[in-house]
Amino acid sequence: MSLSTVTVTRYVTPLREGGSLPGIVEADDLGTYVCKFRGAGQGLRVLVAEVIVGALAERIGLQTPRQVVLDLGADIARYEADEEVQDLLRASIGLNLGIDFLPGAFGYDGDLAPHADVAARVLWLDAFCANVDRSWRNPNLLLWHDDLWVIDHGAALYFHHAWSGGVTDPDRFARQSWDASDHVLGSCRGGLPAADAEITASLTEADLADVVARVPDAWLEPVPGAETPADLRAAYVALLSARLATRQWLPMAGAA
Incomplete structure (x- = not known):
């Protein structure tokens, strides 16, 4: 089953925890997503790993956020003031990966x-x-509604980078x-x-x-x-x- 495709309607804010600078976006299905950009430095194979491993996680009974394909148009970059983000958006026009945003989730720290x-x-x-x-x-790993959720699978299947x-x-x-x-x-x-x-x-x-x-x-x-x-x-x-x-x-x- 292929991933659904939705259109990005608004870029909300960057997530600066990682080197690839993912961002929060809104889409025309009224969803809010963490966008993994095709124009980020790690390249398209990171997105491939995200999809394959995320789908495998579902198959073996793990919780992982829903994924979609995010169609990003050139007009989104036009209204972004941050030059670094603007460059990333321009480099990512086309199909990107969206990860369902889990509001209120917090990082796993071993206490639970x-x-x-x-x-x-x-x-x-x-x-x-x-x-x-x-x-x-x-x-x-995230904790959301008392469940453990696995996220960020881009570093898996690293063999394809060679x-x-x-x-x-x-x-x-x-x-x-x-x-x-x-x-x-x-x-x-x-x-x-x-x-x-x-x-x-x-x-x-x-x-x-x-x-x-x-x-x-x-x-x-x-x-x-x-x-x-x-x-x-x-x-x-x-x-x-x-x-x-x-x-x-x-x-x-x-x-x-």
Whole structure:
């Protein structure tokens, strides 16, 4: 199922916590979104990772904000006084990623521990997708209505940033280990075997194909050997399927 597309009607304010300068915007569906801009320095593949990992989070029972495609017109930049923001808006005309804004949510700080099964699922997701950005320095977890929500998945699937020479070998990604020692929920590794058994009993290659299908064609940049959006989608599915078939990446309880 593809993401819905809505049109940005107003740029509200920047979020300066991260280097990519996401911003709060309003859209013609009356929604308020955190916009991840296509013109940010990290490039389009960050948006691809956001979509794939966000969809996987939903599939394995985690809470993550709804995503949309935000169509940004040139007129939005015209009324922005901040030159840095104006440059970013001009570089991002077209299709960007919108993350549903969760009013009143606050960052996870460890005081309200999530249920053990939720924590284990977050660990599983990050290990599977090779996410390197969920530490105490930057938890990328929100508490909203007493539930734990996972956000900001752009640092996952980092292998695709090295695709200048072609797509990563699926077997290489399948064997690649993942270090949980710096993870904000690393102490919950004891729940991983049960979470792994439950997730892998229901997650199929067809699910992975459906997840990857959410990525808009406009964000799938051609690489040698995978020049079309269909080729790129097939590559992502092959990589994720190969990893799902192995367990070298799953950190064991008691591992450093």
